[in-house]
Amino acid sequence: MRTILFFFTLTLAAQTPESLWRAARSKQPAPEAQPPQILQVSTLDALLRGLYAASYTVADLKQQGDFGVGTYEGLDGELIALDGRFYQMRANGQLTEATDKDKIPFAVLVKFKADVQFSARNVTQAQLGELIDSLIPTKNHFYAIKVHGTFRDLTTRAIAKQVLPYPPLADLIPGQSVFNYANIAGTAVGIRSPSFVAGINQVGHHFHFVSDDRKSGGHALAFTTGDVTLEIQQLRRHAIWLPDDEPFRKAVLPIQ
Numbered sequence: 001m002r003t004i005l006f007f008f009t010l011t012l013a014a015q016t017p018e019s020l021w022r023a024a025r026s027k028q029p030a031p032e033a034q035p036p037q038i039l040q041v042s043t044l045d046a047l048l049r050g051l052y053a054a055s056y057t058v059a060d061l062k063q064q065g066d067f068g069v070g071t072y073e074g075l076d077g078e079l080i081a082l083d084g085r086f087y088q089m090r091a092n093g094q095l096t097e098a099t100d101k102d103k104i105p106f107a108v109l110v111k112f113k114a115d116v117q118f119s120a121r122n123v124t125q126a127q128l129g130e131l132i133d134s135l136i137p138t139k140n141h142f143y144a145i146k147v148h149g150t151f152r153d154l155t156t157r158a159i160a161k162q163v164l165p166y167p168p169l170a171d172l173i174p175g176q177s178v179f180n181y182a183n184i185a186g187t188a189v190g191i192r193s194p195s196f197v198a199g200i201n202q203v204g205h206h207f208h209f210v211s212d213d214r215k216s217g218g219h220a221l222a223f224t225t226g227d228v229t230l231e232i233q234q235l236r237r238h239a240i241w242l243p244d245d246e247p248f249r250k251a252v253l254p255i256q
């Protein structure tokens with residue numbers, strides 16, 4: 001690795017990342033079959049514009065994916081989807097499971113099935129991103145990344161529910177709730193998107209967190225892991241469900 005700060009071991013000894021991806025590729029369906037899909041609801045720029053009204057329910061989206069990130073109607077906290085459960089981390093620090101009727105204005109979801117697995121220890125969020133970038137075969141595909149284990153320190157955020165007229169997201173960052181955790185076990189649910197989707201989705205890594213006891217979580221601002229396992233899924237099919245409400249129809253997008 002490029003620095004000794006990185007500690008990582010291949011799950012299968014004596015195999016390189018390249019050979020692991022090659023083995024994963026050989027297990028994928030034939031080219032004519034539909035490859036795994038990443039589905040997103042709305043666009044990131046629409047969310048940044050303050051379009052927090054929601055067109056789709058949790059029940060709708062459970063059909064499309066079991067793993068991912070997003071938010072709830074009115075920007076009511078952070079969405080963490082893991083193992084088919086949709087969690088909501090609110091600005092009051094309470095994490096609950098969403099109901100099927102709850103609505104979602106923005107989300108990125110996959111049906112998670114790992115292609116490869118690695119281990120890492122004692123890496124910061126930035127170092128983990130660099131490590132993953134050194135392991136993936138190309139930066140021009142999407143990836144779903146599950147990081148499970150202990151986190152020595154972790155800082156998350158959640159934003160309080162907004163009322164109409166919705167302010168742009170940038171106006172809400174100064175008032176966001178920030179939560180600090182130490183030695184917490186849980187899962188960082190990550191999506192990595194390529195640079196060419198700027199304006200549509202967050203470019204690069206985007207992690208949300210949920211603790212093993214399902215009491216804590218949020219949008220990850222910073223962390224340092226303990227021992228963690230990384231599972232990575234490569235995705236080459238991208239779908240977008242667009243809202244059809246008045247604010248979305250009239251929104252000037254992308255944000256320049």
Ligand SMILES: [Zn+2]
Pocket residue numbers: 069070078206207208219220
């Ligand atoms: Zn987020």
